[in-house]
Amino acid sequence: MSLFASLPHLVRRQRASLAATLIAPPAALAVAIVLNLILYMIMGRDPLAVLHAMVLEPFLSWASFSEVLLKTGPLLLIAQGLAIGFRAKVFNIGAEGQFILGAIFASAIPVWFPQATGGWIWPVMLLLGAIGGALWASITAFWRVRLNANEILVSLMLSLVAAQFLYYLLLGPWKDPAGFNFPQSVMFQYDAMVPTLIAGTRLNVSILIALALSIVAWVFMEKSFMGYKLQVGGLAPRAAGYAGFKESRAIWLSLLIGGFAAGLAGAAEVAGPLGQLQRSISTGYGYAAIIVAYLGALHPIGIIISSVVMAVIYIGGDNAMVSANLPIAAVRVFQGSLLLAYLIAVAFVRYRLEWPAQTSAKGSTP
Amino acid sequence: MNAIEFILAGMLAAATPFLLAALGEMVTERAGVLNLGVEGLMALGAVIAFIVVYHGGGHFFAFIAAGISATLLSLVFAFVALGFRANQVATGLAIGILGQGLSALFGKTYESLTVKGLPKIAIPGLSDIPVVGGLFERDIVVWLSLLATLAIWATFAFTKTGLVIRAVGENPKAAHAIGYPVIAVRVAAIAFGGMMAGFAGAYASVIYTPLWADGMIAGRGWIAIALVVFGTWLTGRIFLGACLFGAVSLMSLAAQATGLDLPSQLLSSLPYIVTIIVLGIISADRRLLKLNGVASLGEPFERR
Numbered sequence: 001m002s003l004f005a006s007l008p009h010l011v012r013r014q015r016a017s018l019a020a021t022l023i024a025p026p027a028a029l030a031v032a033i034v035l036n037l038i039l040y041m042i043m044g045r046d047p048l049a050v051l052h053a054m055v056l057e058p059f060l061s062w063a064s065f066s067e068v069l070l071k072t073g074p075l076l077l078i079a080q081g082l083a084i085g086f087r088a089k090v091f092n093i094g095a096e097g098q099f100i101l102g103a104i105f106a107s108a109i110p111v112w113f114p115q116a117t118g119g120w121i122w123p124v125m126l127l128l129g130a131i132g133g134a135l136w137a138s139i140t141a142f143w144r145v146r147l148n149a150n151e152i153l154v155s156l157m158l159s160l161v162a163a164q165f166l167y168y169l170l171l172g173p174w175k176d177p178a179g180f181n182f183p184q185s186v187m188f189q190y191d192a193m194v195p196t197l198i199a200g201t202r203l204n205v206s207i208l209i210a211l212a213l214s215i216v217a218w219v220f221m222e223k224s225f226m227g228y229k230l231q232v233g234g235l236a237p238r239a240a241g242y243a244g245f246k247e248s249r250a251i252w253l254s255l256l257i258g259g260f261a262a263g264l265a266g267a268a269e270v271a272g273p274l275g276q277l278q279r280s281i282s283t284g285y286g287y288a289a290i291i292v293a294y295l296g297a298l299h300p301i302g303i304i305i306s307s308v309v310m311a312v313i314y315i316g317g318d319n320a321m322v323s324a325n326l327p328i329a330a331v332r333v334f335q336g337s338l339l340l341a342y343l344i345a346v347a348f349v350r351y352r353l354e355w356p357a358q359t360s361a362k363g364s365t366p
Numbered sequence: 367m368n369a370i371e372f373i374l375a376g377m378l379a380a381a382t383p384f385l386l387a388a389l390g391e392m393v394t395e396r397a398g399v400l401n402l403g404v405e406g407l408m409a410l411g412a413v414i415a416f417i418v419v420y421h422g423g424g425h426f427f428a429f430i431a432a433g434i435s436a437t438l439l440s441l442v443f444a445f446v447a448l449g450f451r452a453n454q455v456a457t458g459l460a461i462g463i464l465g466q467g468l469s470a471l472f473g474k475t476y477e478s479l480t481v482k483g484l485p486k487i488a489i490p491g492l493s494d495i496p497v498v499g500g501l502f503e504r505d506i507v508v509w510l511s512l513l514a515t516l517a518i519w520a521t522f523a524f525t526k527t528g529l530v531i532r533a534v535g536e537n538p539k540a541a542h543a544i545g546y547p548v549i550a551v552r553v554a555a556i557a558f559g560g561m562m563a564g565f566a567g568a569y570a571s572v573i574y575t576p577l578w579a580d581g582m583i584a585g586r587g588w589i590a591i592a593l594v595v596f597g598t599w600l601t602g603r604i605f606l607g608a609c610l611f612g613a614v615s616l617m618s619l620a621a622q623a624t625g626l627d628l629p630s631q632l633l634s635s636l637p638y639i640v641t642i643i644v645l646g647i648i649s650a651d652r653r654l655l656k657l658n659g660v661a662s663l664g665e666p667f668e669r670r
Contacts, residue, residue, distance in 0.1 A: 010451060012668070043471075091455050139642075147646040148655070152402065152455065153592045154645060157638040160585045164638075168631035287463060294456055329470030329580075336406075336464025340446055343457055347450035 010351035020348040025295050025306065028342035035341070036334050040326065049324045054316030057323075064315060066201035070273060071311035074099070074265035076210040078289035079307055080217045081261025083298040085254030087221065089234040092255050094140060094155025095262040096286025097162035098133035102263025103270045104166060105132025107277040110188040111174050121191040126209075126267045133263015134256045136162065141255040145248045151255070159286065170279055185277035194272045206268035211304070213261065218300035230254065262286060283314070284332070291339045297346075310335075369620040373613050375500025378508050379574055381612025383408070383566040385511055387590035388597070388604050389518055390562025395594055396522070397555035398535035400664040401443055402458025404563050405587030406465020411436040411567030413469040416578045419481045425572060429507075432568035433561045439465055440560020444553045451666035462587070470580045480577040507569055519601035531555060535660045538667040548667050563587065585638060592641045596648050598658035607644075614640050 033055070037047040058068050078095045085092045106129035109121060139158060143149040170183040179186070194204040221227040233240040233250045241247070265285065270277050292310045296303030317331035387404050394401050411432035418428040439461060447457040484505040492502040522528035533541040534551045542548045570586065571578055589611060597604030618633030649655060 093459065143642065143646050143649075147650045148652050149642075149645045149649040150592075150595065153588065153595070154642055156588050157585070157592075157642050157645075160588075160638045161635045161642075164631040164635040168629050171631075172629065287459075290456075290459060291463075327471055327474045329467050329474065332463055332467030333471055334467075336460050336462075336467055339456065339460035340442065340464065343446050343452035343460065344450045347452060351451070 006356060008353045008355045010347065011354045013350055013352055016349050017352075020346075021297060024342060024345035024349065025297065025302070028295070028338060028345045029309065031341040031345075032334060032338040035337055036330070039333070040324075040330070045324050045326060050320050050326055053320040053323045053326075054313070057319045058312045058315045063201065064319075066198065066203045068308065068311045068315050069207055070201075070203050071314050072307050073204075073207040073210045073272075074269055074285050075289050075292050075310050076207075076214060076304060076307035077265040077268070078258075078262045078285060079292035079296065079303045080210075080214050080300060081258040082289055083293040083296065083300070083303055084217060084221060084227075084230065085258045086293055087234050087298050088230040088250045088254045089237070090144075090251050090254035091152045092137065092140065092155050092258040093152055093290060094137070094157075094159045094286070095258060095289055096282060096284070097155070097159030098136045098259040098262035099266035099269075099282050099286050100159070100162040100166050101136040102129035102133040102266030103277060103281050104169065104266075105129050105263065106267030107174070107185055107188075107270050110192040111185050111277070114186055114189055117189070117191050119191065121189075122194050122271050125192060125271050126194070126206075126264055129267020129271075130260045130264040133261070133266060134259040136263070137255040137259025138252075141252045144251050144255075151251070155255075166277075166281070167279065170277065174277065176276075183279045187276050188271065192271060193275060194268060202273050204268075204272045206265075206272055209264070209268070213264075214300050214304055221300060226253070262289075288314075288335055291335055291342075294339060295342055313338075369624050371497055371500060372620050373616045374498055375503070376616045376619075377609055377612045378501060378504050379612070380615050381608040382508055382511050383570045383574065383586050384590050384593060384611050385515065385605060385608035386566035386569065387563045387587055388593035388608055389515060389601065390559035390566070391591055392594045392597070392599055392601070392604055393518065393531065393562075394555045394559035395660055395663055396535045396599060397531050397552045398538060398660055398662040398665070398667070399447065399552050399556055400454045400458065401440065401447075401461070401556060401559055402455060402591065403440070403443055403461030403465060404559075404590050405583055405585070406462035406469075407436040407439055407560050407563035408465075408567035408570065408583045408587045408590075409469035409581075410439055410465045410472075411564030412571035412583060413473040413476070413567075413578065414564075415568030416476060416479075416481065416571045417472065419572045419576075420476060420479060420578075425484055428572050429565055429568050432564040434564070436465075436564025436567065437557050437560040439468075440556050440563070441553070443560070444556040448549055448552055448556075448666070451668070454664045454666075466581075466583075473578050473580060476578045478577065478579060481572055483573050483576040505573055507573060511569075515601060515605050522601065535662060538662055542667075542669065552667070563590075566590070589637060589641050592645055595655075596644055598648070598654055599660060600658060611637060611640070 037051060040050050041047050058064050082092060082095055106125040109125050136158060140151050140155040143154045144151040174185045176184055176186045194206055197203045197205060229245040230250050233245055233247060269281055274281060288310055292306045293303060296306035313331060313334060317328060320326040321328050387408055391404055414435045415428035415432040418431045419425060443457055443461045446452045447454050486503045486505050488503040493499045530546050530551060534546060534548050538548045593604055593607045596607040614637050618636060621628060621633055
């Protein structure tokens with residue numbers, strides 16, 4: 001006990017610190033970078049080369065920065081949807097599965113109607129994807145509302161089921177007959193692809209959709225009564241209950257929004273840079289988006305910034321794999337340590353550190 | 367050997383990773399802490415154990431090393447979640463991502479390599495019984511896990527230690543007022559959970575399927591967390607649940623052996639689907655969860 005007593009302890013602030021809120025994300029990023037560079041040094045890599053590949057290279061050419069923006073799209077979409085749920089204390093961590101279902105639903109059109117043409121195809125695919133994601137999330141919502149089951153576990157299990165369902169389709173009914181037995185669908189026709197934004201890059205319209213929906217999310221959370229009800233439900237569930245805000249409605253809404261956004265992201269991925277349904281459609285976007293949501297302080301504007309940061313980490317990780325021989329798993333290590341660093345940093349929004357010497361009067365508590 | 371004999375014979379071994387991880391998580395949760403990082407802790411234990419065995423360190427030291435490394439990672443969880451009163455859900459997810467990332471990083475050069483498992487120890491007499499005999503012919507770790515199950519049950523049923531852990535989980539303020547060190551008990555419970563998850567991962571990678579492949583834990587850590595709910599935080603029920611999931615995960619192999627024509631992906635997702643269904647059934651009984659649940663689960667403890 002004396003060990004704990006001699007340590008500095010957290011004292012609750014009178015009011016939340018705005019300065020700490022703003023400093024926490026960059027501070028966490030800096031700490032995570034330093035810790036991971038030390039890890040790379042231990043692994044025998046040149047830390048400066050890794051730093052250059054990871055942090056600088058993505059910005060050095062338009063080609064690589066356009067790839068950053070391309071990766072930003074799905075992360076931004078998913079994280080905006082998840083953050084709304086997290087603020088209502090509905091922990092949907094199954095965005096990965098909702099993303100996969102969105103990709104599958106969207107692929108149904110080009111797989112079943114490969115000859116179809118027309119400008120309507122890609123918008124309908126995106127809409128179908130969003131519906132697919134929302135439907136997959138509605139299973140979790142039903143389990144939580146009707147059966148009282150923990151949404152964290154159910155949504156995660158559904159992600160694992162979704163991955164198996166994807167493999168089933170790609171190895172069975174949806175396999176490209178001319179694809180040399182690779183687990184992938186046919187290549188989509190031209191009209192099933194989201195229009196590119198800038199010639200010569202893969203950047204497409206989905207980043208604009210993601211930005212537009214970010215503004216919608218901001219209006220919804222900050223200006224609408226429904227968004228207000230969700231926030232109260234998360235901050236003070238009892239007060240929300242007395243005010244007649246139904247918890248079940250908050251759960252349904254949170255999960256449907258999260259599933260809709262993740263499904264849309266999945267659709268935009270197959271109809272965008274990939275151009276077909278593949279086994280590796282998601283490189284952990286659904287989980288990375290959880291970190292993006294927290295790093296953006298669950299705020300729509302903050303999430304725009306944090307999604308770019310996470311996209312840089314992805315592209316930078318790819319660069320470092322090539323130029324500094326860094327295993328790609330290092331990206332996951334970085335993501336995990338970044339979230340941990342942020343969770344520590346964000347403690348200082350509500351608490352300040354007090355050293356035992358300064359509080360000798362009450363420092364004798366057992 | 368028919369399908370039933372096959373499942374009975376393999377059930378305990380398949381159940382052991384679930385059992386060890388779930389019992390560890392049960393102790394952590396009984397102290398009022400929700401650690402969702404089990405999947406990552408298991409993955410780290412699995413890769414460390416594999417590396418030790420692969421380089422000739424033997425199974426004993428493999429388990430020790432796996433236990434220590436997973437304990438250290440779980441102490442990072444304790445540092446963030448208790449030291450800084452961080453959101454336990456987010457902290458657990460971060461530990462899960464970090465643990466899986468570290469396991470992939472360490473295991474990169476060992477991908478698809480194999481090691482030798484452990485010999486089976488038959489219980490004389492019992493293992494000769496037809497049909498169920500296979501149950502009694504298992505490696506030493508299975509028998510030790512059963513002993514650990516008994517010990518944990520007895521700890522909560524008869525000892526003061528068990529009572530203190532429960533008090534800290536039910537009402538930390540009252541426990542603190544009587545003079546129990548709430549934070550220290552919680553740190554110890556987290557460390558115990560981490561160690562057990564490390565053992566569980568080690569069993570998976572060096573005994574049950576003695577090979578290394580990235581992602582080989584395949585959701586077993588999450589199922590272990592669900593098992594704690596299924597077992598309503600009770601040792602005996604968690605043991606039964608682990609056996610059920612051991613049997614379910616063998617069913618895909620058994621189904622293929624009997625020539626049942628089902629897509630293998632459906633069989634692979636069977637454990638996850640069963641988890642979702644059972645979770646729904648058990649949780650629907652709100653009274654049961656309220657009666658056995660841990661009152662302050664997931665809530666940070668503030669002295670003032």
